[in-house]
Amino acid sequence: MARGDVLAPPAMREWAAKPQAKPKYVACTMRKDFPGTNSHILASNRRAVVQTLKNATPVGVLLGSCKLATELDRLILIDE
Known part of the structure; x- marks a missing residue:
């Protein structure tokens, strides 16, 4: 939604962009790639x-x- 892939009201897209902008640290041994931005594997x-x-x-x-x-x-x- 934050990237505009889904039709949504502007307020929802604005809300979705806030967590999208935050860094995310992923503890996973199976996957090596994650969609979205600011995702980092621990x-x-x-x-x-x-x-x-x-x-x-x-x-x-x-x-x-x-x-x-x-x-x-x-x-x-x-x-x-």
Whole structure:
């Protein structure tokens, strides 16, 4: 929608563009390419990479996966 692929009212396209512009960090071992912009695959050393992201993002990092949250909790990388 943010790229104009779908017919939508201007307000919806404007809303969709906001998350599209944010960086997204993907923890995936199967896929190597992701549609959209600003998608980055996390390196295999997730502890170091996530700690670096946390240090660089003082307002916080949002998770979108229970499996990833479990792994990061095991690595003591989740604060709240």
